[in-house]
Amino acid sequence: EAQVTQNPRYLITVTGKKLTVTCSQNMNHEYMSWYRQDPGLGLRQIYYSMNVEVTDKGDVPEGYKVSRKEKRNFPLILESPSPNQTSLYFCASSRWVGGASGELFFGEGSRLTVL
Amino acid sequence: DQQVKQNSPSLSVQEGRISILNCDYTNSMFDYFLWYKKYPAEGPTFLISISSIKDKNEDGRFTVFLNKSAKHLSLHIVPSQPGDSAVYFCAANSPGAGSYQLTFGKGTKLSVIP
Numbered sequence: 302e303a304q305v306t307q308n309p310r311y312l313i314t315v316t317g318k319k320l321t322v323t324c325s326q327n328m329n330h331e332y333m334s335w336y337r338q339d340p341g342l343g344l345r346q347i348y349y350s351m352n353v354e355v356t357d358k359g360d361v362p363e364g365y366k367v368s369r370k371e372k373r374n375f376p377l378i379l380e381s382p383s384p385n386q387t388s389l390y391f392c393a394s395s396r397w398v399g400g401a402s403g404e405l406f407f408g409e410g411s412r413l414t415v416l
Numbered sequence: 417d418q419q420v421k422q423n424s425p426s427l428s429v430q431e432g433r434i435s436i437l438n439c440d441y442t443n444s445m446f447d448y449f450l451w452y453k454k455y456p457a458e459g460p461t462f463l464i465s466i467s468s469i470k471d472k473n474e475d476g477r478f479t480v481f482l483n484k485s486a487k488h489l490s491l492h493i494v495p496s497q498p499g500d501s502a503v504y505f506c507a508a509n510s511p512g513a514g515s516y517q518l519t520f521g522k523g524t525k526l527s528v529i530p
Contacts, residue, residue: 342522
């Protein structure tokens with residue numbers, strides 16, 4: 302089954318404690334991206350990756366890091382989480398055909414609470 | 417600066433009637449538009465898209481209309497069903513910029529009343 306898998310689905314942590322949200326896709330997609338969803342703000346892009354070892358900032362990258370060492374994985378790293386990073390996070394992937402837009406497939410989301 | 421706007425946070429429609437969800441954009445470089453549907457506790461799922469070279473795209477009960485001069489698109493659902501109750505996000509992309517960065521609206525929550 303084609304899917305984007307995120308872990309953990311739910312996490313409560315404390316300010317400053319480093320955490321990683323993993324994302325894996327099994328569709329051999331070149332493009333992967335992280336979004337956060339907040340009430341009244343919709344979906345905002347954090348980082349994206351066009352392919353292995355190629356990453357770039359989205360609209361709200363502050364406080365986050367990413368890496369793309371393998372095509373299937375795109376972890377989101379919060380080095381020192383703060384309460385304003387409490388949010389619902391979505392990983393997404395897409396086939397990238399160099400100029401044409403592909404459909405984005407989303408994971409089920411990771412709800413993060415930073416106390 | 418919000419480039420994709422969904423000005424109606426919510427919409428209620430009777431089952432069997434038409435649902436019309438609206439979306440406006442400001443960036444004239446956008447040339448591909450998508451609608452996503454999101455149920456609670458799930459990730460968004462792709463619904464329908466339209467390229468800027470078209471003004472209409474239809475898929476079953478769902479039709480998207482694009483008015484480029486007005487920078488406006490709309491999603492029509494006919495007939496509306498209770499299972500259509502969800503949050504709908506409009507998104508836009510400008511792939512000619514050399515990257516693939518979807519810009520989403522804030523979403524409209526559709527409630528279809530049986």
